[in-house]
Amino acid sequence: MSLSDFSDATKVIKTTTKPDPATGALNPPIQLSSTFEQKDLDHFGKYDYTRSGNPTRDVLEDSIAELEHGTRGFAFATGMAAISTAFLTLHQGDHVIVTSDVYGGTFRLVTELLPNYGIEYDFVDCNDPAALEAAFKSNTKVVYIETPANPTLKVTDIRQVVEIAHKHDALVFADNTFMTPIFQKPLDLGVDLVLHSGTKFLAGHSDILAGLIVTKTKELGDAVYFIQNAMGATLGISDCWLLLRGIKTLVFGSRPKPAMR
Numbered sequence: 001m002s003l004s005d006f007s008d009a010t011k012v013i014k015t016t017t018k019p020d021p022a023t024g025a026l027n028p029p030i031q032l033s034s035t036f037e038q039k040d041l042d043h044f045g046k047y048d049y050t051r052s053g054n055p056t057r058d059v060l061e062d063s064i065a066e067l068e069h070g071t072r073g074f075a076f077a078t079g080m081a082a083i084s085t086a087f088l089t090l091h092q093g094d095h096v097i098v099t100s101d102v103y104g105g106t107f108r109l110v111t112e113l114l115p116n117y118g119i120e121y122d123f124v125d126c127n128d129p130a131a132l133e134a135a136f137k138s139n140t141k142v143v144y145i146e147t148p149a150n151p152t153l154k155v156t157d158i159r160q161v162v163e164i165a166h167k168h169d170a171l172v173f174a175d176n177t178f179m180t181p182i183f184q185k186p187l188d189l190g191v192d193l194v195l196h197s198g199t200k201f202l203a204g205h206s207d208i209l210a211g212l213i214v215t216k217t218k219e220l221g222d223a224v225y226f227i228q229n230a231m232g233a234t235l236g237i238s239d240c241w242l243l244l245r246g247i248k249t250l251v252f253g254s255r256p257k258p259a260m261r
């Protein structure tokens with residue numbers, strides 16, 4: 001039997017349940033330690049400092065990577081911290097195309113902060129293939145979409161955007177906050193990097209802020225990890241545990257309720 005034979009609810013539980021290697025506990029211990037003992041001066045163990053890696057955060061990051069069918073997952077203090085990290089994979093002189101319907105915080109980041117770092121942008125209706133084609137420049141590195149968008153709920157044709165962007169050697173980043181991996185897996189449609197405000201449906205209880213990234217390739221994952229560790233906007237460990245718990249029951253909150261008998 002493979003994972004694809006199970007219902008979505010069971011798949012989510014199986015994916016997020018990674019028994020603690022030390023005790024077999026089905027729920028990961030909340031490892032509230034900034035620092036980990038090193039047995040050897042020259043060779044660090046798997047963990048040395050929680051900004052760089054933590055066993056509880058690993059369970060969350062591995063879980064979201066599996067749920068999104070990606071290579072590597074990353075947890076951040078907020079959705080905006082995740083989005084900022086994604087944009088920081090760009091460099092001075094690069095150009096990004098951003099879909100015209102985008103969350104206000106993302107709009108603010110793109111218009112008010114990116115220019116300070118020499119990153120150019122254009123907002124384009126990414127559902128208009130001619131407009132999208134016309135927006136590419138020789139320095140366009142990323143097309144950034146959010147579908148459905150907040151607050152207009154405008155839906156973007158992910159496959160069409162991917163086809164056009166990849167033809168121009170640009171990556172596609174997609175904010176999947178509203179659909180969650182239960183209803184939409186952008187990486188399966190060719191997207192290169194998926195983002196979430198985990199604050200919303202994934203956490204599901206309106207009690208924490210959180211952000212997530214999942215990358216398709218190891219190379220992009222390495223670039224995101226470098227920025228996550230260098231900038232340090234990681235998700236607190238107690239909140240990693242709460243987010244993981246929220247994800248476990250995501251399907252039950254997402255399905256229409258059966259009629260009462």
Ligand SMILES: Cc1ncc(COP(=O)(O)O)c(C=O)c1O
Binds near residue numbers: 079105178209
């Ligand atoms: C689609 C979308 N992306 C990103 C964000 C930002 O997430 P956060 O509030 O966790 O920083 C939001 C917040 O409303 C959102 O709706």
